[in-house]
Amino acid sequence: MDEPVIRILVADDQAIVRDGLVTVLRLVPGLEVAGEASNGSEAVALTAELRPEVVLMDLRMPGVDGVEATRRIAAESPDTAVLVLTTFADDESILRALTAGARGYLTKDAGRAELAAAVRAVARGQSTFAPEVSAVLLGALTHGTPTASPADPPRTTDDAGALQTRFPQLTRREAEVLALVAEGFSNGEIAAALFLGVSTVKTHINSLFAKLAVRDRAQAITLVRS
Numbered sequence: 001m002d003e004p005v006i007r008i009l010v011a012d013d014q015a016i017v018r019d020g021l022v023t024v025l026r027l028v029p030g031l032e033v034a035g036e037a038s039n040g041s042e043a044v045a046l047t048a049e050l051r052p053e054v055v056l057m058d059l060r061m062p063g064v065d066g067v068e069a070t071r072r073i074a075a076e077s078p079d080t081a082v083l084v085l086t087t088f089a090d091d092e093s094i095l096r097a098l099t100a101g102a103r104g105y106l107t108k109d110a111g112r113a114e115l116a117a118a119v120r121a122v123a124r125g126q127s128t129f130a131p132e133v134s135a136v137l138l139g140a141l142t143h144g145t146p147t148a149s150p151a152d153p154p155r156t157t158d159d160a161g162a163l164q165t166r167f168p169q170l171t172r173r174e175a176e177v178l179a180l181v182a183e184g185f186s187n188g189e190i191a192a193a194l195f196l197g198v199s200t201v202k203t204h205i206n207s208l209f210a211k212l213a214v215r216d217r218a219q220a221i222t223l224v225r226s
Contacts, residue, residue: 003030005030005031005032006030006031006032006053006054006119006120006123007032007033007034007050007051007052007053007054008025008031008032008033008034008052008053008054008055008056008119009033009034009035009036009037009043009046009047009050009052009054009055009056009080010022010025010033010035010036010037010056011036011037011038011039011040011042011043011055011056011057011058011061011066011069012037012038012056012058012061012085013038013039013058013060013061013062014058015038017058017108018036018038021056021085022036024112024115025056025115025116025119027112028112028116030120031116031119034050034052035050035052038061039061039062039063039064040061040063040064040065040066040068040069040072041063041064041069043055043057043064043066043069043073044064044069044072044073044076047073047076047077047080048076048077051077051079051080052080053079053080053081053123054080054081054082054083054119054122054123055070055073055080055081055082055083056083056085056119057069057070057082057083057084057085057086057102058084058085058086059084059086059088059093059097060086060088066084066086066097067096067097067100068100070082070084070097070100070101070102071100071101073101074100074101075101081103081104081122081123081125082101082102082103082104082122083102083103083104083105083106083118083119083122083128084097084102084104084105084106085106085107085108085110085115086105086106086107086108087107087108088107092194092195092196092197092200094197095191095195095196095197096195099195103122103125103126103127103128104118104121104122104127104128104129105128105129105130106118106128106129106130107130110130114130159179159182160172160175160176160178160179161175163175163178163179163224167211167212169211169212170208170211170212173194173204174204174207174208174211176194177190177194177201177204177205177208178208178212178220178224179224180193180194181205181217181220181221181224182220182221182224182225184221187201187202187205208220
């Protein structure tokens, strides 16, 4: 018995990328392109209208980005699976997308067979990840990164702004990390609060320690509270 056709919505702000994906998907038996969206708002609206089985979602789009669009689709159209297809495989992008409700995550160097297999997997309710994404997730689990709700922003946003004013050599992200360090957060807790990987948090901490000429957390906390 033939499997039902899987209807796909392609969401990407670059027309040439959308055209390429549509061409590739139409060559795969059992897959059908239901529509195209050029930004996150369109993706949410067209998902509600067309009810595709899968949304192929880019992350970096103007206006409503792919993460927020994924979050809205997961809440408003739970029968539709979101499969992220992006050029970004950094810890922050991966964890934010998956926390928002994406069921799979591929990078744009995936081949046609890998893409088709991923679409079929998420349509069946399974999760699928590119190897480099699986490595990030394994690292997060190994280092004990706790999960956090995307609706819960870091508690130290205002503090981070004040710290960046005091220490202009810090980037905004380093200031956010420093604010949480000053509150006594562990690396895992900082990673969860800011939707970063633990390894990324360690990199920011080492960088801000060097910029502030401190050796450890105790000195950093003393400096912040002085």
